[in-house]
Amino acid sequence: xxxxxxxxxxxxxxxxxxxxxxxxxLLGTFVxxxxxxxxxxxxxxxxxxxxxxxPTQSIIMLAGIFYGAMYGGSTTSILMNIPGEASSxxxxxxxxxxTRQGRAGEALAIAAIGSFIAGTAGALFLSFAGPLLAExxxxxxxxxxxxxxxFSLTALFSFSGSDLLKGVSAGLAxxxxxxxxxxxxxGIQRLVFGIPRLLSGLDVIPVLxxxxxxxxxxxxxxxxxxxxxxxxxxxxIPRGKELAKGLWASLRGTVIGLVTGLFPGLLPSVVTxxxxxxEKRISKYPEKFGTGVIEGVASPEAANNxxxxxxxxxxxxxxxxxxxxxxxxxxxxxxxxxxxxxxxFTQHGDFAWTVVASMYIGNVMLLILNLPLVGLWxxxxxxxxxxxxxxxxxxxxxxxxxxxxxxxxxxxxxIFGLVGYAMKKRGWPIAPLILxxxxxxxxxxxxxxxxxxxxxxxxxFVQRPICAVFIVLGVVLILMSRNLxxxxxxxxxxxxx
Amino acid sequence: xxxxxxxxIAMTLEIILLVMATAGIYEGARLSKTALLFVDPVxxxxxxxFMSCLLFVCGIALLLRRxxxxxxxxxxxxxxxxxxxxxxxxxxxFLYAFAIxxxxxxxxxxxxxxLVQRIFGERSWVRCAVTGVSITGCFYFAFxxxxxxxxx
Numbered sequence: 001x002x003x004x005x006x007x008x009x010x011x012x013x014x015x016x017x018x019x020x021x022x023x024x025x026l027l028g029t030f031v032x033x034x035x036x037x038x039x040x041x042x043x044x045x046x047x048x049x050x051x052x053x054x055p056t057q058s059i060i061m062l063a064g065i066f067y068g069a070m071y072g073g074s075t076t077s078i079l080m081n082i083p084g085e086a087s088s089x090x091x092x093x094x095x096x097x098x099t100r101q102g103r104a105g106e107a108l109a110i111a112a113i114g115s116f117i118a119g120t121a122g123a124l125f126l127s128f129a130g131p132l133l134a135e136x137x138x139x140x141x142x143x144x145x146x147x148x149x150x151f152s153l154t155a156l157f158s159f160s161g162s163d164l165l166k167g168v169s170a171g172l173a174x175x176x177x178x179x180x181x182x183x184x185x186x187g188i189q190r191l192v193f194g195i196p197r198l199l200s201g202l203d204v205i206p207v208l209x210x211x212x213x214x215x216x217x218x219x220x221x222x223x224x225x226x227x228x229x230x231x232x233x234x235x236x237i238p239r240g241k242e243l244a245k246g247l248w249a250s251l252r253g254t255v256i257g258l259v260t261g262l263f264p265g266l267l268p269s270v271v272t273x274x275x276x277x278x279e280k281r282i283s284k285y286p287e288k289f290g291t292g293v294i295e296g297v298a299s300p301e302a303a304n305n306x307x308x309x310x311x312x313x314x315x316x317x318x319x320x321x322x323x324x325x326x327x328x329x330x331x332x333x334x335x336x337x338x339x340x341x342x343x344x345f346t347q348h349g350d351f352a353w354t355v356v357a358s359m360y361i362g363n364v365m366l367l368i369l370n371l372p373l374v375g376l377w378x379x380x381x382x383x384x385x386x387x388x389x390x391x392x393x394x395x396x397x398x399x400x401x402x403x404x405x406x407x408x409x410x411x412x413x414x415i416f417g418l419v420g421y422a423m424k425k426r427g428w429p430i431a432p433l434i435l436x437x438x439x440x441x442x443x444x445x446x447x448x449x450x451x452x453x454x455x456x457x458x459x460x461f462v463q464r465p466i467c468a469v470f471i472v473l474g475v476v477l478i479l480m481s482r483n484l485x486x487x488x489x490x491x492x493x494x495x496x497x
Numbered sequence: 498x499x500x501x502x503x504x505x506i507a508m509t510l511e512i513i514l515l516v517m518a519t520a521g522i523y524e525g526a527r528l529s530k531t532a533l534l535f536v537d538p539v540x541x542x543x544x545x546x547f548m549s550c551l552l553f554v555c556g557i558a559l560l561l562r563r564x565x566x567x568x569x570x571x572x573x574x575x576x577x578x579x580x581x582x583x584x585x586x587x588x589x590x591f592l593y594a595f596a597i598x599x600x601x602x603x604x605x606x607x608x609x610x611x612l613v614q615r616i617f618g619e620r621s622w623v624r625c626a627v628t629g630v631s632i633t634g635c636f637y638f639a640f641x642x643x644x645x646x647x648x649x
Binding site for chain 1: 509510514517518520521524528537538539540541544545548549551552555556558559562581582583586587590591593594597598606609610613614616617618619628629632636640647648649
């Protein structure tokens, strides 16, 4: 396997290929920076540009676009508190706070460095462990996935901040909102109430950009801020202890991303929430998360990248795309008549390793391109808000519309902007609502599929050992949650005064 | 704003939650009767019903907590959306979304960008106009021609 990767590099590296990779990274970053345009949309927009190149050049340019788009999404999360996609939400929590403290450069730099670390580890992981681990991932059935979703949902407690009841309520509200539309298993309408527009349900992107983007602009308008940050920008690259903390968090996020990337159907958005939650739980100062902690940026970013990297294992070994982006890459490769499907590693190993090498080159190119540009991106936060605010609103409107060419999504983002603003004013945490919105449908789908398989017996969740382990771990984590006990004790102390 | 006003506005989110939960309970109960018709033993209603019940309990707990801890509620920051720039910006957003349908993207956007800058603190109408039209033009060019994205 390791020689396969080296051969891949030999085929991929040439001055022309490197130029195409650079171009792809540049374009991907600039388009990915646009709020509401996540990596999948960015790849879709820029894909036609690769049509005139030979297959190797196409792949390497696509790799550049992919990494540029992912980094561009992180940029808006950090600088403007607008997640490009659901997986960028945890980055917003601390990244934007770092920007408001004049540390935008550090946040952007650690996002790029963390992504690079995850990409490097992912390429090595692929080389040595790939196809073997793909088989393990296939052992996961619906019951195991339900257990994993339940375990992931325990992150609600971590994201609830200072008020557990509000956080859990927001999470449950998110679960409910996700049920609007047609039930995918039965085709029955739920919570549609005769409104045709609701048949297709609420898309996560307008909800996201409303809750984060529009709400933040409204909040900033009320605060009458001159710009996101007013003052001299701090260091552009983290150093010393901050860098060390960021690097360790990146490594932890990488491990989480690589392990979870093997499982088809585990969305990157869930993975980044898990990474953030883990980082917060093991931290010596969990109460500082959400106030501008570098680990809160490094870990989710690395996990996101690691998840995408590890997703190549089931993609190439079994022909199964694990994420929407992997599916798009698969489709892109098929457009160029390139062989994809199961046994790609074994029957067309040279091609598979060329793709893996190209992805790694794209990862390196991202670092080379964007670390010097960190200063430029960071200066965006100095733009007067009377210009930046309207631009953000305008891009949000276009971004929301572009998802399904529907004004309904525009209205959704505006209404959720109002909801998000009200939640911020009332001290309600927003992240649990998003987590519930993303996890709720997955949990339901696997719960019902499990019971389908067991003939209605709930014992399946304890009879399947992996599922049982996840559920027990989830319960333990809930009981161990510092939030739970500190709020109980605070309540008791408050009652006694 | 008096204390009753503050508490009333503060309860809005809790009321919204209870309305959502009630709708979910009703819908879930209605759909759960059809479970037997489907291959999966749960059907489309039970999960919705269960989560809605949990949300209802949380909503009631939030309301009860608010009444029990009245002193904390009275200290909360008043939420007077209609009086501030946030309210005006939100109203302008709603009008913008309406205007797109009837005036088209270019005209509606130009008007929106000009007016929203005033809300964000720009004092000069000339600068608002120049910047607003420029932003509209850039958006149109960038999204329509460069990115080939459909505009509203």
